[in-house]
Amino acid sequence: MLFFQLTWESFRFAITALKSNLTRTILSLLGVTVGIFAIIAVFTLVDSLEGKIKSSFAFLGTNVIMVDIFPFENSSDYPWWKYFQRPPGTFAEYKFLESRLKNAQGVTISASANTTAQAGSNSFEGMSLTGIAYSYQDVYEVALEDGRYFTEAEVNASRNLVILGKKIANALYPNQPAIGKEVKIKGMKFTIIGIFEEEGEGFLDLPSKDEACLVPFGAFNKIYYTGKNGNTPTIAAKGKEEDIGLVALENEMAGLMRAKRGLRPTEENNFALNKTEFIQNAIGSIFDVISVAGWVIGGFSILVGGFGIANIMFVSVRERTNIIGIQKSLGARNYFILFQFLFEAICLSLIGGGTGILLVYFLSFAQLGSLELILSFNNILLGLGVSSIIGVVAGIVPATLAARMDPVEAIRTA
DSSP: OHHHHHHHHHHHHHHHHHHHTHHHHHHHHHHHHHHHHHHHHHHHHHHHHHHHHHHHTGGGOSSEEEEESSOSSOOTTSOGGGGGGSOOOOHHHHHHHHHHOSSEEEEEEEEEEEEEEEETTEEEEEEEEEEEOTTHHHHSOOOEEEEOOOOHHHHHTTOOEEEEOHHHHHHHSTTSOOTTOEEEETTEEEEEEEEEOOOOSOSTTOOOGGGEEEEEHHHHHHHSOBSTTSBOOEEEEEEOTTSGGGHHHHHHHHHHHHHHTTOOTTSOOSSEEEETHHHHHHHHHHHHHHHHHHHHHHHHHHHHHHHHHHHHHHHHHHHTHHHHHHHHHTTOOHHHHHHHHHHHHHHHHHHHHHHHHHHHHHHTTSOBTTBOOOOOHHHHHHHHHHHHHHHHHHHHHHHHHHHTOOHHHHHHOO
């Protein structure tokens, strides 16, 4: 109990000292405030921007490997012209993989093209039309606000049915339900059976389901030619959760694709297997560099603030030398004196850090288009943690000098 009482008294002494020198306190905490503000502001911006960009790539799916002509990661040693000689994926290859892959949750094929949708006098230009297999929902998320997904029989029969994005449905049928209505695509009539959940304004002009629509793969082939010199279809497989890094799925897909295309052991692959995580990892690497820059920028400000706090603490120790001597002569322990000045330094630093975090919180209300700044709890803890460490580092030396003073010599000091 005595330890906690002395600790509380040390804390009260620290607060009283800060209040008695308010101007000096404010000037001392400015450096820490600016430093914490710079670091947490950069981290908040980076986290929000990274999250927004990664969510914009959600249309690629997670734990997905796609069979493509071009790899996401280009090799400078590989002749670029060879990529154009590679054959695109085919429906037969999709069926081959679907029947043989053991390390996949689902396999699908899709092909896309931009076109215009019409309904009466209303139209929507720039719509992303995608022809899909029934298994599309096993690989990619299909969140519907209204209506339903295709049945397997409808897809196999290449029925003229369509699932529309919210923005398209509102443009074609404003202020009225679109389910069950017809839409014309390239002169062909399609019946609307579903509406995607609204995603809101896109970011970096990346694809959004609000401006997309799905039709059966066979129905897409009635409008567009798929294959070489046409719309290139994409075969995709979703890996299992226990397959870390999708190593097993990638190896199995590579072996089956080589077997299906009749490649000899000495021949190189004429296809690329792209993991969607590659894009997310690349984005993460870019923002890691930006985060380091934030630490460097804020670090200089915090360093200046730390020296400012240390200087103020040395002055505070000198001003209260006589009081320290009286306290020690009355029985105050060394740790009581140490805590008294150490808490003062930590409080000073925490006030500065808290002010910086508060400024970032107000900054998060700024309107940045479709980007929403979110101050996360982890960043708040980071700011307070860094502030506490700066307070300890800046205050430990002057607090130790005060704790080791000789009471007789300290009382004699004028």
